[in-house]
Amino acid sequence: MKKIIGIFLTVVLSMSLILTGCGKVQETKDAGQKSDSGKTTAIENIVIEVESYGSPADSTRSTNLQEAAQELNKILEEKGDNRRVEVKTNHVSSGYDEYNRKFMLAHKSGGGADIRAISHSDIAMMAQGGYILQLDDYVNNSEWSKYVQDIYPNLWDASKWMARIYGIPQDTEARPLYFRKDILKKLGWSDEQISALPEKIKNGEFTLEDMTRLAREAVKKGAAKIGIYHRPNNGADFITLVYDFGGRLFDENTGKLIFERKPIKDTLNYFYQIAQVDKVIPSGMTSMEWRQIHKGWVEGEVLFWYGGTWHWGEYQKVEYHSKLGKLSENYMFQNMGYALVPAPSKGGKPVTLSQPYMYVINRNTKYPDLAFALIAVASQPKYNVKHAVESGHLVISSAAAEDTAYKQNRFLHDVQYMLNYTTVQPNHPEFGKFTSAFFKAIQAVEMGEYDPEQAVNWLEEQLKNDVKDMVFVD
Amino acid sequence: MQEQGLVVDKKKAKKNITENYRSFLTALPFIGPFLLLIILFYFTPVILTLIMSLTGMDFTLEWKFSGLENYIKLFHDQNVELVIINTIKYVVFTLVINVGFGFLLAIATGYFIKDENVGLLFQTIWMLPRMTPAVIYALLWLWFLDPTEVGMLNILSGKLFVLPPQNWILNHPMGVVIIANGMIGASLGMVVFSAAIKSIPIDYFQAASVDGASDWDIIRHVIIPFLKWPIMFMTIWQTLSLITSYEYILLLTDGGPLNKSEVWSLFSYHKAFSNYEFGYGAAISVVLVIIAIIIALIMLKLFGYEAMMNRGKIKV
Numbered sequence: 006m007k008k009i010i011g012i013f014l015t016v017v018l019s020m021s022l023i024l025t026g027c028g029k030v031q032e033t034k035d036a037g038q039k040s041d042s043g044k045t046t047a048i049e050n051i052v053i054e055v056e057s058y059g060s061p062a063d064s065t066r067s068t069n070l071q072e073a074a075q076e077l078n079k080i081l082e083e084k085g086d087n088r089r090v091e092v093k094t095n096h097v098s099s100g101y102d103e104y105n106r107k108f109m110l111a112h113k114s115g116g117g118a119d120i121r122a123i124s125h126s127d128i129a130m131m132a133q134g135g136y137i138l139q140l141d142d143y144v145n146n147s148e149w150s151k152y153v154q155d156i157y158p159n160l161w162d163a164s165k166w167m168a169r170i171y172g173i174p175q176d177t178e179a180r181p182l183y184f185r186k187d188i189l190k191k192l193g194w195s196d197e198q199i200s201a202l203p204e205k206i207k208n209g210e211f212t213l214e215d216m217t218r219l220a221r222e223a224v225k226k227g228a229a230k231i232g233i234y235h236r237p238n239n240g241a242d243f244i245t246l247v248y249d250f251g252g253r254l255f256d257e258n259t260g261k262l263i264f265e266r267k268p269i270k271d272t273l274n275y276f277y278q279i280a281q282v283d284k285v286i287p288s289g290m291t292s293m294e295w296r297q298i299h300k301g302w303v304e305g306e307v308l309f310w311y312g313g314t315w316h317w318g319e320y321q322k323v324e325y326h327s328k329l330g331k332l333s334e335n336y337m338f339q340n341m342g343y344a345l346v347p348a349p350s351k352g353g354k355p356v357t358l359s360q361p362y363m364y365v366i367n368r369n370t371k372y373p374d375l376a377f378a379l380i381a382v383a384s385q386p387k388y389n390v391k392h393a394v395e396s397g398h399l400v401i402s403s404a405a406a407e408d409t410a411y412k413q414n415r416f417l418h419d420v421q422y423m424l425n426y427t428t429v430q431p432n433h434p435e436f437g438k439f440t441s442a443f444f445k446a447i448q449a450v451e452m453g454e455y456d457p458e459q460a461v462n463w464l465e466e467q468l469k470n471d472v473k474d475m476v477f478v479d
Numbered sequence: 480m481q482e483q484g485l486v487v488d489k490k491k492a493k494k495n496i497t498e499n500y501r502s503f504l505t506a507l508p509f510i511g512p513f514l515l516l517i518i519l520f521y522f523t524p525v526i527l528t529l530i531m532s533l534t535g536m537d538f539t540l541e542w543k544f545s546g547l548e549n550y551i552k553l554f555h556d557q558n559v560e561l562v563i564i565n566t567i568k569y570v571v572f573t574l575v576i577n578v579g580f581g582f583l584l585a586i587a588t589g590y591f592i593k594d595e596n597v598g599l600l601f602q603t604i605w606m607l608p609r610m611t612p613a614v615i616y617a618l619l620w621l622w623f624l625d626p627t628e629v630g631m632l633n634i635l636s637g638k639l640f641v642l643p644p645q646n647w648i649l650n651h652p653m654g655v656v657i658i659a660n661g662m663i664g665a666s667l668g669m670v671v672f673s674a675a676i677k678s679i680p681i682d683y684f685q686a687a688s689v690d691g692a693s694d695w696d697i698i699r700h701v702i703i704p705f706l707k708w709p710i711m712f713m714t715i716w717q718t719l720s721l722i723t724s725y726e727y728i729l730l731l732t733d734g735g736p737l738n739k740s741e742v743w744s745l746f747s748y749h750k751a752f753s754n755y756e757f758g759y760g761a762a763i764s765v766v767l768v769i770i771a772i773i774i775a776l777i778m779l780k781l782f783g784y785e786a787m788m789n790r791g792k793i794k795v
Contacts, residue, residue, distance in 0.1 A: 106752060113540050130755075134539040289626065289649040292736055297627070434538060438754050449737050452649070466557050471754065 049088045051372055053379060056095040057122035058104050059362070062318040065392035066122040066175060066362065067094035073383035077375075080382070090375055112136050112369055119370040120380060122175050125163040125361045126241070130434040132166040137365040138373055140170045147374075149381035155402040156384065163361045163429050167260075172363025173380045176389070176398040179357040179423035180245055181343040182206070182216075183302070183310040191228035192219075203344035207426075209352045213249070213275065216309060216347050220285040223308045230306040232285025237293040239444035241430055242311050245358040246272045248428045249346055254439070255431030262433050262475040264468060266461060269443075271349070273450050273457040273464075280451035291448040299325040303332060305340065317343075317416050318397030334416070343419070345426050359427045361401075386411075393417060399424065435472050442467045525768055531761035538755035549762035558738055558746070566742040568653055569660075569728075570721045576661025577717045578710065581668020586698060589673030602673065605666045617730035620659050624648055652732045652740035660727050664720075668713050675709040676702060711782040715775060722771050743767055 053074075057066035071092040078089050095118070097104045105127060111117040123131065131137045144153055153173060160174035186199050205211040220232025236242050247254065252268030255261070279285050287293065299319075302310045303326045320337065324330040345355035364380045366373055383389075386405035393400045394414050399421065400406050411417060430436060446464040449455040455463060468475055535545040553559065584605060592598040608616050623631045626646035633644040648655050683701050692700070725745035728734060734741035734749060741749070744767060751760025 102753060109538070109540065130538050289646040289736075292646070292649045293626075441753060445735075445737055448735065452736060454737055463557070470552060470556055471756075 047087065050091055051088055051375060052091050052093055053120060053370075053372065053376055054093050054095070054118040055120045055122075056097065056104075056108070056118040058097050058101055059122070059396070060315060060319045060323070061096075061098055062315065062322045062396045063392075063398075064096040065388075065395055067096045069383045069388040069392055070094070070120065070379055073379055073385075073388055077379055077382045080378075088372075088375065090379060092379070108367075109134070109136060112367065115369055117367045117369055119367050119372065119376050121365050121367065122362050123172070123365055125172065125174075125363050126430040126432060126436060128164060128171050128363060128365070129166045129432040130437070131365060132169070132171045133434050136368060137171050138368050138370075140173065140366065140377065143373075143377040143381075144170050144173070147377070149378045152381035153384050155404045157401060157403070160361050160401055163359075163432070164363050166432055172365045173377075173384060174401045175362040175364050175384075176392060176396075176401060177359045177361040177424070178314045178398050179359055179420050179427060180242055180311065180313045180346070181357060181420060181423065182346050183312050183316075184342045184344065185229070185305055185308055185340060186342050187305055187340045188223055188229045188308045192223060192226065199342060202342060206344040206347045206355050207422075209348045209350075209354065211347055212351055212353070213347050213349050217279055217283050217285060220279075220308050221283050224285060229308040231287065231301060232283070232307070233279055233309045233311070234286065234298050234302060234307045235290060235311040237291055237295060237298060239441050241358055241360050241440075242313075243272070243443060243447055244430055244440065245311075245346055245356060245428070246275060248358065249356045250275070250349055254436075255433060256476065259476070260433075260474075262431060262436060262439060262472060264439075264465065264475055264477045266465070266477070266479050269464070270457055270461040273446055273460045275349075276447050277450040277457050277460075281453045286451070288452055290451055291444070296325065299323075300327065303329075311346070313397075314399065314417075314420055315397045318395060338415070343416075345423060355426055357423045357427050359399075359424070359429055361429070433474070435474055438471045439468060439475075442471065528761045528764050528768070531758055532765045534758040534761075536757040536761070540757065543758075545758065549759045552759060553762055553766070558741070561738055562741050562743055562746045565653065565738075565740060566722070569657060569740075569742050570718060572657045573660045573664060573721050574714065574717055576657065577664035577721075578668050578713050580661065581665040581713065582672050582706075582710070584665060584669035585672030585676060586702070588669065589676040590698070590702065591694075598673070602666075602669060605669055608663045609666050613726050614730060616663065617659070617727055620655070620731060621648075624655060648732055649736055652736060656728050656731060656740050659731060660721070660724075663727070664717060668717070671709050671713055672706060675706050679705045711778075715778045715782070718774060718778065719771055722767065722774070743770075 053070075055067050055070050057063070059066055071094055074090045074092045081088055081090075101124075105123070108117045108121060117136075128137075132139070144150060156174050157177075160177060161170065164170050164172035164174055184202065189199050189202075202211065217232070220229075223229040224232050244254070247268055250268040250271040252265050252272070253263050254265075256263055280288050280290065298310075299316075301307050302312075303320055317337065320332045321334060322331060326332060329336065345357050348355045364383075366376045366380075370376050384401065386400070386402065386408045389400050389402070389405045390408040390411045392398060393405070394410055394417065397416065399417060400408075400411055405411060406421070430440075442464055445467075446455070446460040449463065450457055450460045465477065469477070531542070532549055533544055533546060535543045535548065537543075584602075588598040588601045588605075592601065611619075624647040625631070625633065626644060626649070627633070628637070628644045630644065630647075632647060633642075636642040637644070679701065683705075684697060687697050687701055723744050725742060725748060728740055728742060728745050729748070732740040734745050743763065747760045747763035747767065749760075750756045750763060
């Protein structure tokens with residue numbers, strides 16, 4: 006019996022030691038430093054966990070905070086604060102829904118990363134769910150306010166839920182329509198005509214219909230294998246087209262989502278036309294692999310591509326081209342052009358869409374002040390410009406826009422004007438249900454399963470069942 | 480006399496209860512841990528799901544009780560009809576492959592291949608997908624069915640039948656899902672059936688051979704009757720497993736395109752984890768639990784499960 010008790014105690018003790026070792030150490034105390042009064046105070050090392058999402062080229066969303074921690078630590082030292090920040094990063098490049106889901110479950114059990122970079126369109130859900138901190142006081146009345154005061158007002162709007170700030174803008178972008186210059190040349194376009202195309206789109210002289218006609222011509226004459234590519238899965242790009250057709254999706258006065266039947270049907274009709282009538286996109290576009298799309302585009306098989314500014318950075322960092330591998334920027338300037346998404350009718354206003362990323366702070370964090378301070382310091386132009394230039398994003402403040410490195414970047418300089426034509430998705434917790442059902446409707450028309458009328462009816466019926474807070478307008 | 484008889488009956492009944500109680504206490508240390516596991520991992524989740532289905536739990540993960548709202552919503556959901564049809568197709572056809580093809584594999588490797596080692600080698604090869612992580616298995620299928628001209632199936636169909644490249648997953652999502660699930664499920668049937676074939680006394684095969692029975696006759700009149708219980712077990716097991724499984728469908732088609740391969744369990748997953756409608760997803764799951772119980776009871780009745788579980792009539 007004694008032997009059994011002995012073994013039992015040994016196992017319990019060993020397990021306790023192992024479990025103690027497994028515990029997450031958030032803070033450690035180092036050898037002291039001398040304060041002004043000459044007394045030695047212990048340095049408190051604080052670990053701030055940061056997680057971000059995006060393509061590999063977007064990893065600066067995390068690493069910028071790591072670099073900013075060094076600057077913050079100097080500031081803390083200068084003002085006699087004995088805390089020091091150490092940043093642990095985790096950059097995720099696939100499965101955005103899962104990225105959020107993991108955090109939500111971790112949060113409910115008292116954990117989750119202290120700082121996260123998320124799409125602004127998830128601010129409403131995260132704020133209403135009580136996952137993230139409201140930041141108005143930090144932004145307006147803290148010692149760190151000076152670092153974020155210069156951020157563009159429209160980006161602050163995108164960070165709000167119920168008129169309260171819940172995120173600090175991290176970057177923004179535009180979603181241009183890319184076109185292949187080499188294919189246009191094969192069709193007999195001169196250099197002047199090609200360089201004038203973005204301006205013609207901006208002025209409403211080149212419409213969506215012209216674009217489809219040109220894509221059809223390119224495929225017919227064998228200059229391109231495919232006329233147009235769009236993203237293969239649910240995402241904000243399809244919302245751009247709803248806005249392009251004059252649709253509204255959110256009523257700011259009532260805070261409710263809106264379903265406007267006509268522009269939504271027009272959008273579905275557009276996808277039906279390009280897939281089933283003009284056949285300038287593959288009918289299975291919505292089930293293609295991302296890599297296949299990028300490969301087809303960089304290898305010059307496709308005339309138009311509904312991409313994003315970040316793809317400009319991605320193609321220089323990821324090997325999609327089977328012969329060239331990563332593309333050089335020179336090659337891209339020679340062969341690729343970019344413009345706004347054309348208006349549906351002559352003289353109409355073209356559009357683009359921005360989906361600003363936001364840093365948000367976990368409500369479970371023990372150090373909200375330091376988390377905010379870290380984000381604030383990292384919002385300075387030197388960090389933000391580095392991220393923008395490396396990843397093909399646009400900066401968040403006028404000071405950053407004036408930065409020499411940013412101004413000298415030809416691509417970013419060229420697309421900056423698109424922000425005058427930009428739109429954003431609604432900040433509403435149930436908007437995700439709309440986008441996922443809308444994507445299925447697009448899939449239905451592209452595959453020829455439904456015509457636009459049937460698809461819009463199906464979508465309306467689905468949303469009436471799924472979304473509580475939506476107003477239906479004919 | 481009658482009173483005396485009643486007293487004796489009462490005493491007997493009391494004795495029986497005491498005996499049953501004692502035998503339960505004796506068995507408790509043996510079945511206790513498993514009973515606890517079943518309560519923890521089977522009954523508790525079902526009860527929690529049932530409670531959750533009566534709430535409007537959403538992205539806030541809060542228990543907001545809403546009565547039967549989720550069930551009413553389910554009744555009005557336009558996707559339900561398609562999902563039910565898909566589920567029936569998926570379960571029935573995959574089951575045919577799992578049990579039927581598993582049986583054929585068992586016959587081939589356990590009866591026709593006389594060398595036991597060679598039979599085992601083939602069985603091990605068939606077991607490989609089961610030992611492979613689900614994601615890898617699904618990826619292999621995705622590569623095999625790649626819609627471009629470099630996809631393996633497209634190369635084969637191009638060379639053999641001069642067919643242009645096809646998007647197999649887009650055009651035949653349900654077929655892909657059924658075959659991929661069937662192939663992996665058949666290996667379990669194969670193992671169970673081949674073990675059962677091995678346990679048939681050799682005398683039966685020899686006697687049949689002496690009587691001039693062909694292989695087909697032996698399969699029909701010797702093997703199949705002996706395999707009644709394993710076939711019953713596999714059918715029930717695989718039916719219940721298929722009704723609730725969705726991981727390969729999620730990885731291969733994600734229920735698409737346009738809900739064409741959305742089955743009931745995946746429908747519940749999508750509502751809960753994609754739309755963050757946890758209460759609604761739970762209500763869909765509760766329906767699944769009820770259907771699974773009904774199917775299990777019907778199947779047990781059909782196969783005469785009671786006869787198998789009854790105590791032997793002869794006492795030793």
